Amino acid sequence: MVLDEHQIEAWLDDHPDFTFDYFLRKATQSMINTWLADRVIRIAADERKISDAFTTGDDRPPSSASEASAGRKTPIRKISHEDINPNYLPLKPMVSTNEQGSLSFYAPENQSPPTPRRNNNLGRKLKARRISHWHNPPQIKNGTDVEVEEGDGNSTAVIDERDMIMELVMDIAMDLDVTSVSHRILQNVSILLEADRCSLFLVREKAGEKFLVSRLFDVNKESTLEDNVVKQNEIRIKFGQGIAGLVALTGNTLNIPDAYKDKRFNQNVDQKTGYKTKCILCMPIKDQGKRIVGVAQVINKNQGVFTLKDEKIFASYLGFCGIAIHNAQIFEKIQLENRRNEILLDLARCLFEEQSSLSIVMETILTHSTSLLSCERASVLLADPAHPENLFKKTFEHVSDQVALESKLENLQNGNSNKRKVPFNIAITSFVQQTGQIVNVRDAEKETKFQFVEDEELGFTTRSLLCIPIRDSLRQVLGVIQLVNKMPKAGPYFTQSDVQILEAFAIFCGLGISNTRMYEETARLAAKQQVILEVLSYHAVAPPTESLQLTQSEIPSAKSFDLLSYGFDDSLLSDYDTMRATVRMFIDMNIPEKFHINIGTLSRWVASVKRNYRPVRYHNWRHAFNVCQSAFCMIKIGGLLNVFNDYEQLALLISCLSHDLDHRGTNNAFQAKIEHPLARLYSTSTMEHHHYNQCLMLLQSDGCEILSHLSSTEYARVIKLVQHAIISTDLAVYFKNRTAFFNIVKSGARDWANNEIQRDVLRGMVMTATDVSAITKPWLIELKVAEQVAEEFFEQGDIEKNKLMQEPIDMMNRKLKHKLPNMQVGFIDSICLPLYEALSKTSKGLKPMLDGCLDNRRHWKEMSQKNEAGTSM
């Protein structure tokens, strides 16, 4: 009969005793290692399950049918919150002081981290058995079971070696503390081998040299971990020295029946302790990579010497030590990494919270360095990039709180001034600055390469020093960070771990310096810009004398200026009169009265607006003034007075007058072509954004604040309307919005009075209608304006052709000047007529604009036809 896997597994699940025995007999070391490696990852999440299983009182794996069947369909494991529960990883304190007192990322060795432990009574049972076993020596039975006479001498208990192994397997999986696991292993070994003492040495490495350090000593049947763990005066054994050193060096087992007859035996330890070593069994402990990580010894067998069988048992148990050490090493590495990350994150948080000032950033770094690396003084010396010959430009110093306090007390007593400072140590700091190398002086007294400053002068003695470079992102050395005098309680000098932490700090230092420099540079530029703006704004505003005249003279009526006519001709007015006419329009709209605008302020603002138009062919003050007059007409006689509220009327007038402020005679496409900064600032409606900004600048300039009597809400409301109106003068915006307008007009669903959105659209359309209103004027005015527009276009075209080496569009091509009438017809048909038609449907009062436009179309058409006839003749 051939059984399939499922049947076999089901049978094994239903016969746990057999399965357990089978595992113990057949499981290989590599199977156990693989199982353990898998377990180590799962420790935290599985702890509860295991402890539950064992607190049922059964030391064996679950045997009930339901539990057993679970094994067959072991669920796929998901990460649970317990896996990432910080309680399982003892991360705090982040940095601790080791036995030598030096700072370390590692947890203090005498204070093992709170690793997860199982909660079962197996350990207690075994301990009790072990002790009783020691008092009543066992007889080996069947090679694995050991019979023990219980205390009363009558009953026989069996030390089940399976229990011992089970316990070890659990310990290794649960306990990441090498010492406590190893202690248990050695106790088991001492029972099984009937040895008097056991000891454990771990391999350590310093400056490339390997040696052994005693970790557990004198382990026997009853000793506790606390008795055996070596905390102080650890014994150090060089590789190759004595029996343990030799085993560490060669990796071979040494079984010495009589130590005193063996030359390799080192009698010193016996002499020190008074113990007499007879026989020794010494074996290496290897990790999974077969590297020697420790050495274990058993000394003096109760009867006779250690046998080959003892060697086998010892070797199998030391395999567990190897796994435990390997697990612990991985755990320590993870811990170290976690702690390092936490420290760096903490520092990063501190640094990036405050970046505005270099001195604050330096203070943060130096305070962290002195406290975390336990040193008396720290300083940062920054290079002078502009003058490398000067070496250092700036220094930042920090003295630890303790030293500062001592110094204060001493100064009080001696009446001294505070002279204790951090020395420059120019020889070392400049060496580090120039070479980028790290200098770690462990003992200043013995230092021969570098000279130290007169300590007396500074009032203290330099004992140790660590100096490392600070680099920017391009690895250029920006300066150095120097720590002076490791605190005596923390160690004699700065360790490799200190160097690593300081290196990480230096990276942050570099970042902090770059960031603050950038921040300071930005702040400097912003200040510079503010000054420039202040100067420009001063010159942008018309001098009081100019506006005073305006204020003092009487302002003629709108009628006398012919302001209430669509056919208004600005050429009849002097520049001065255009300003007076503007003030008149504001007055006739009751704006000064409604918004409490002082006529003096209004006059100065008008004069300032005029001042900020450039003398270009078309987009000059006269154009702005005409646009404003058109709006005045559309509101006053066009019927829009009843449509727009006071704020809108005010905004429209301000916008019309300001809508082309600082125009340069070139269009948006041109700004993009020449990559003007304005095009970089605003990718669409480039110039319109600029006009709006100029408008805002003037409204906020001293003496021009016509909106100063508005509440902040009213002010915000008017400014928003102004912005919308000015941006609407971009023909691209007009094209985008006009369909909505035409639809409103066509549908008859217009409700200007109540519908804000419709009024927004209408205001935009009114802005375009005023902007191109020259097209509605009497023919001669239109002809003149069209020629100005064309001339400005041609001038842009000339620049494109001659300077940018680009062919201008037809409208801007001087060579095609003769096509102007034809192009004007096109302009009217595509842009103007549809707009004025829709507007005249909105309000009858606007119809004259449509009529004017149609009249001009006729003129242009005639001209164009004459041109064609002329050319065809």
Ligand SMILES: Nc1nc2c(ncn2[C@@H]2O[C@@H]3COP(=O)(O)O[C@H]3[C@H]2O)c(=O)[nH]1
């Ligand atoms: N072809 C043509 N374009 C005009 C005329 N009047 C105004 N424009 C364009 O219409 C634009 C309206 O916005 P701008 O004042 O910025 O610039 C204006 C010119 O580009 C005109 O008579 N003919």
Ligand SMILES: [Zn+2]
């Ligand atoms: Zn314009």
